[in-house]
Amino acid sequence: MSLLERVRAAVAGYGPLTEVEMFGGVVVDWDGDPFVGVVDDEVIVRVPGGGWEPATGDLQDAVNRAAGVVLAECVVRWHEQLREQGDDSYRAMLALTQHDPEREQLQRTLLGLLRHPKLGQLAFTCLGHLARYDGEVLPEVVPRLKELLDDPELGVFADEALWDVEVNTNPFLLWRHSLPWVIFAPPGDQEVARQLPLAEAAGAVVVVVPHAEALPSLREYVRDLCQEVEDRTHTADEDGNLLVDPNKPPFHYVLEYDGDIAALQPLLHDQEDLVAVFKAPYLEVW
Template sequence: MSLVERVRAALEDWRDVREVPGLGGLVFEWDGDPLVGVVDDELVVRAEGGGWATVTGDIDEWLARSADVVIAECVVRWHGELRAGGLDANQAMLALVRHDPEREQLQRILLDVTRGADRDLAQLAVTCLGHVGRIDREVLPEVLARLEELIDDPVLGGTAEDARGDIEMHTHSFLLWRRHESAWVIFAPPGDAEVARQCALVEEPDVVVVVPHAETVPSLPEYVLGLVREVEERTHTMDEECGLTLSDPAKPGLRFVLEYDGDIAALQPLLNDWEDLVAVVKEHYLLVW
């Protein structure tokens, strides 16, 4: 297999790759930016600081290094396009969400854009804040605070609510305030701040029942199974066509939070061994279905 064929094979799963003549040989462009070339049967890659370097060795490794150089250059260009505004700013913002390594700085820039006069760009910035939460699984505290401010905005409110939901879904172990999108039973430490925060977001007719001192409950697996069955009975409906019990969006959500003063993770095998219960540890919580 020739060097060109080996490079093609290495780039097979890369998106937006194009082959063009260049450097006296063949250059492979990645999303319009020169990435790697084959010249006189030698591999040439992008070099830090500009230009090209002839290299030998593992092609995949050199492709990754060359991609890092390209991305670093692109990030600088994308920031300039975002500052300039206009049509290019939209694509630049989306690209930065995927590739900018300075994640905290990026979030602060997006927050600034949400306050700008360009409402279309502000709306995209709100969406991008949701994407950051989904990709990174964490956001700055001021991001959620800003999204809360925007919920009542006539233009940005719906997008802000979607972004908040996207962030919550990917940055928190459970969602008490999203109907039918949480574990049915959640073990949490007594007085847990996240439980209190999310309980405050739950709106009627949904119900969250907090049970204190769950460590004192006798026959705990049997008790939890009873709670799971109660949730299923009150929030699900039998689909006669498929013969399955399915979540019914028309019914209010119901979840139980059991405050457990002890080793919550130690309960996982105990509950998983009990009939149809499934228990999963996430952070310092135990989620049960």
């Protein structure tokens, strides 16, 4: 394998990539920024300050360090573009959402842009993306999105972002029309206890069944519960397809199970009948 082929293998996880002629050799350009190349039969990599040096040590480590240098410079440039609010600001916001290491400050920046006439819609979208990437958001994000739900122009974007945030930062949503319909949880689970008041405030119906480990014919019992949830939350459309009826309250069952919840997954999972997914410590069924 030639030196250039080794470099190509080392940068394979990055993209989009372009090879350009530079310094009398070949340099790999990562989304507009050169960061590694082969010149005079030697691998060179970017270093802080815009310079280059020969790669030393493990090639993959050298490439990763060079990519980190470029990325740090890109983050600074993207923030400048976002502040300028020009044509590059859209792409800059998306790039920051994926790459900015200062996640809390980025969220505050996005919250400040929600009412921006040009960038507001994308700011809502990026908050949802952040929740999906990181699995968490700042405490002020959800209340701020809820404040905007009744806004005639921004409400639809706030609702979409709120859904993304809730789905990606909670193991399940007892206060929403959502999967799963049946949840196996340890007795006295703190997450269930936290969500029960939210469900009550939203008008959702949550039935907690204690000592589910003592129930006979557990599979048939859970199938009947899922059917009940479907009957109570869905309505047939003109073509006979069952759809969630937003006029009906959300409905969920929580089965407290004092035992090995993970072991229930193969018992209950049947793609033609029940879908059961174990996400420790919960088993979600629909």
